[in-house]
Amino acid sequence: MPAKTSKVLLVLFVTIFIDLLGFGIIIPILPTYAKDLHATDFEIGVMVACYALMNFVFAPFWGSLSDRIGRKPVILISVAITGLAYVVFAYADILFLLFASRTLAGIGSANISAAQAYIADVSLPQNRAKNFGIIGAAFGLGLILGPPIGGYVKENYGVSYIGWTIALLCLFNFILAFFLLSESLKEKNKQSKIQLNPIKDLQTALRRDTIKEILWLSFGFVVAFMMMQIPLALLWKEQAGFSDEQNGYAFSFMGVVTALSQGLFLGKLNKKFGEYKLILYGCIMLAIAGIILPLFASKSLFIPFELLGIVLLGLSSAFFNPALSAMISKSVSMQEQGKILGINQSFGSLARAAGPALGGFFYGIDYHMPYWAAALLMVGVIYWATQIPKILHAYKSIINKD
Incomplete structure (x- = not known):
């Protein structure tokens, strides 16, 4: 990897x-604080x-x-909106403000699709899965x-301090970026249509044979993953008697698994197995985690059995998501990468x-x-994943043959 690319990726990583x-x-x-504000499980x-x-x-x-104005301006806008969302969170002593904060944070959550497009801009095709990692x-690492920071601050200082802490981080992030x-985008696409119509964009993407099957695969995986992840804080608090701070350490352990596997091993695993097998292995691990x-x-x-489930949950995401993003990015031109990766994130958001x-x-x-x-x-998703080599003839050159 050229030194310039490595430096850019380091700044983007931070x-x-x-x-x-x-x-x-x-x-x-968030789930336990919403409970404090008398939210039901469904409302959470x-x-x-x-x-x-x-x-x-x-x-x-x-x-x-x-695609039209560049990656950097979009990243800056999203960071600013996210910072505002957490200022609202700092004042959220009723459910309405808590809902408003999360809604505003969702509007500003452009970082991932813009960052994916940025990485695709500066990466060689053979390095994309590794760099998406x-x-x-x-x-x-987040x-x-x-989680330990969130649990500690809530237990010792209160929720409003969490909002202000993250808002200050966003301010620092804005200055850094x-x-x-x-x-990264040298040739901007002035013809890129700017519209707030995700249904139309999805319909367009789902008519493209080279990506629609993978989008549906991603949808099923993310639905299952979120069904497991979101109730975890309540599960551990109610069944294991964990405090918010202890929950934070459990989530932190899952983060260690994800960071180590993607930061240290993903590139080697991708070279050995290829994107398709990483996707399949991620699906299998998620199914097993749901049972455990x-x-x-x-x-x-909790030790060692629940920890095994947490490891599998972290590994499933670590394997699946970068491999899937790499597959999608290889199917479109550079001028479309921001849009298509944004559509993938949007479709994933429906699942989330x-x-x-x-x-x-x-x-x-x-x-x-x-x-x-x-x-x-996930049993159905695994079956769908096994059909990908047969369905996506356009991907024969990027899927490792058995």
């Missing part, structure tokens, strides 16, 4: 990490879904805008450091809206149900 650190801080405390799921729904509406818009590694992040997590959620069984809502609904019935329903869904 930018993404700071953004996802804020996300990591929120994960363990809907609250998480609001973030994802706004991401669905705005991700293609931000992606198309990044930078996003996963940043997410993993999960390592964010403004001065150190260079523009609710069975061993008590404090006496459906998954928490379903998870909250099932959890309200029985704490086993969201996990076992997700595992059952």
